[in-house]
Amino acid sequence: MAAALEIKNLAVVYQGVIQALSNLSLVVPPGSIVALLGANGAGKTTTLKAISGFLPLQDGRITSGSITIGGEDTSNLAPHVIVRRGIFHVREGRHVFAEMTVEENLIAATFAQRKSRPRKAAFDEVYGYFPILAERRAQQAGYLSGGEQQMLAIGRALVADPQMILLDEPSLGLAPLIVRDIFQIVERINREKKVSILLVEQNAVIALKFASYGYVIENGCTVLEGSAAALSANQDIQKFYLGVDAHAG
Amino acid sequence: MNPIIVFAEYSAVGIAAGGIYALIALGTVVIFKSSQTFNFAMGEMMMLSAYFFYTAAVIFDFGLLPGFILALVGSIAVALLIERFALRPMLGRPFIAIVMVTFGIGSIIRGLVSMVWGPTDLQSPAILARTPVMIGSLFIPGKTARAFAVAVVIVGGLIAFLRYSRAGIALRAAAADQITAYSMGIDVRRVIAFTWVIAAITGCISGVLMANVNSLTPNLGLVALNVLSVIILGGMNSIGGVLVAGLIIGWLESVTGFLLGTEFREITPYVLALLILLVRPTGLFGTAEIERI
Numbered sequence: 008m009a010a011a012l013e014i015k016n017l018a019v020v021y022q023g024v025i026q027a028l029s030n031l032s033l034v035v036p037p038g039s040i041v042a043l044l045g046a047n048g049a050g051k052t053t054t055l056k057a058i059s060g061f062l063p064l065q066d067g068r069i070t071s072g073s074i075t076i077g078g079e080d081t082s083n084l085a086p087h088v089i090v091r092r093g094i095f096h097v098r099e100g101r102h103v104f105a106e107m108t109v110e111e112n113l114i115a116a117t118f119a120q121r122k123s124r125p126r127k128a129a130f131d132e133v134y135g136y137f138p139i140l141a142e143r144r145a146q147q148a149g150y151l152s153g154g155e156q157q158m159l160a161i162g163r164a165l166v167a168d169p170q171m172i173l174l175d176e177p178s179l180g181l182a183p184l185i186v187r188d189i190f191q192i193v194e195r196i197n198r199e200k201k202v203s204i205l206l207v208e209q210n211a212v213i214a215l216k217f218a219s220y221g222y223v224i225e226n227g228c229t230v231l232e233g234s235a236a237a238l239s240a241n242q243d244i245q246k247f248y249l250g251v252d253a254h255a256g
Numbered sequence: 257m258n259p260i261i262v263f264a265e266y267s268a269v270g271i272a273a274g275g276i277y278a279l280i281a282l283g284t285v286v287i288f289k290s291s292q293t294f295n296f297a298m299g300e301m302m303m304l305s306a307y308f309f310y311t312a313a314v315i316f317d318f319g320l321l322p323g324f325i326l327a328l329v330g331s332i333a334v335a336l337l338i339e340r341f342a343l344r345p346m347l348g349r350p351f352i353a354i355v356m357v358t359f360g361i362g363s364i365i366r367g368l369v370s371m372v373w374g375p376t377d378l379q380s381p382a383i384l385a386r387t388p389v390m391i392g393s394l395f396i397p398g399k400t401a402r403a404f405a406v407a408v409v410i411v412g413g414l415i416a417f418l419r420y421s422r423a424g425i426a427l428r429a430a431a432a433d434q435i436t437a438y439s440m441g442i443d444v445r446r447v448i449a450f451t452w453v454i455a456a457i458t459g460c461i462s463g464v465l466m467a468n469v470n471s472l473t474p475n476l477g478l479v480a481l482n483v484l485s486v487i488i489l490g491g492m493n494s495i496g497g498v499l500v501a502g503l504i505i506g507w508l509e510s511v512t513g514f515l516l517g518t519e520f521r522e523i524t525p526y527v528l529a530l531l532i533l534l535v536r537p538t539g540l541f542g543t544a545e546i547e548r549i
Contacts, residue, residue: 059439060438061435061438061439064434064435064438065435085438085443086435086438086439087438087441087442087443087444090438090439090440090441091441095439096439098435098436098439102433102435102436102439104428104429104432104433104436105432106428106432107425107428107429107432111425111428114422114425115425115426115429115437115440115442116440116441117422118426118440118441118442119439119440119441120441163440167440167441
């Protein structure tokens with residue numbers, strides 16, 4: 008079976024001079040959860056932007072390497088075309104449309120559907136995973152709490168019925184309990200709907216708990232990869248990303 | 257005659273005239289919201305539409321309704337051409353450069369219209385009845401009152417469209433956050449082109465009405481400069497704001513004309529715009545982060 012997403016030796020430059028990625032490779036098999044770990048500025052978000060076609064909108068460019076989705080090269084496609092191929096990017100910082108209601112936010116996401124499906128079925132599915140959104144459906148999204156906004160951001164992805172969700176920092180600024188809830192729902196979505204997830208997280212502990220495989224990037228290069236268990240056991244990972252002091256005691 | 261009645265009458269006439277300002281301003285604001293482009297050619301687009309209507313309805317004698325539909329189609333085609341070939345290549349350029357492009361397009365249209373149709377006044381066909389409308393004991397000229405009614409219907413329809421239709425939601429999404437709109441499969445460039453279609457529609461209707469209330473000249477579009485003050489007053493990015501502001505400016509023009517003499521009428525919108533820029537640059541209902549012209 009072809010990988011859902013495969014990136015080979017990707018290099019990305021912003022504004023013609025700033026090298027954000029120099030040699031990044033990764034594979035996301037269908038139905039898996041893959042974590043992308045790394046420090047601030049390592050190139051995690053740039054990787055997601057390259058996949059979803061946002062780079063040209065921010066004066067960035069792929070200078071070498073390839074991105075294939077289901078075996079097809081997508082590196083030259085426009086973002087609204089890529090999402091309709093089934094790759095939905097849930098951006099860092101949630102970016103709900105604050106002045107629109109919860110339901111209008113979901114309607115906006117219907118433009119991402121590969122094939123249209125009844126609005127009610129799509130929304131009921133979202134409200135099934137996130138019952139709180141059903142209660143808030145007529146409220147302006149700007150008045151939702153941070154956790155609810157993150158749920159809405161993921162809910163918009165569900166409306167599109169994607170093959171893969173690119174999930175950027177879903178834990179950002181949220182209380183640990185809410186983060187746990189959201190990750191459990193994401194895992195359910197992954198399991199029940201066979202949606203693969205490429206997860207970017209600062210919080211490596213929770214990322215490796217839910218992911219099956221992970222990549223570590225530094226300065227725009229893949230430097231380490233392995234199963235979540237192997238990465239969790241790796242001493243460098245423990246020291247730099249998991250906050251475990253290997254020499255403690 | 258009772259001066260209070262006269263004042264009320266001038267007020268009513270002014271508000272009625274303001275309806276068209278609101279209609280023109282709406283077309284301008286919809287474009288601004290989606291692409292941060294201030295379209296200085298709005299007045300000329302409107303004037304060109306009125307000439308299209310005159311040509312189809314009078315010169316070719318197709319009749320009023322077919323003439324209007326042809327004018328509408330022509331206006332939309334021109335708007336799409338402007339968007340595609342003059343403004344889309346400017347994407348990402350500085351605000352002032354884009355504004356100057358629209359200014360240039362306005363001058364080109366005005367020059368071309370003078371060349372093709374001549375600089376003199378033409379008599380636009382009567383589409384609005386002249387019989388005056390009485391509200392209680394207030395007397396409102398028939399054309400002004402009917403033009404206002406048309407403006408209200410069109411503005412109401414557009415607002416309902418933006419609020420409830422799926423395309424309206426796409427438009428608001430693109431206006432709020434282009435990258436996120438793209439991430440949901442919304443083709444933002446198409447949305448921007450679509451806002452030019454909306455501007456063409458409001459421009460065409462207001463142009464035809466305006467030519468009917470006044471007369472048809474290549475300077476018809478200068479009225480859109482008054483609309484600049486409407487937009488400054490209402491707030492560049494607030495649809496509700498410019499609707500209210502349109503009525504306020506129309507009213508103010510009319511009552512200053514009555515109280516101080518017609519020579520003050522012309523300068524009122526600009527004086528008000530200047531005051532607003534000094535006191536509250538975001539306008540009555542606008543939000544900050546707007547680059548001023």
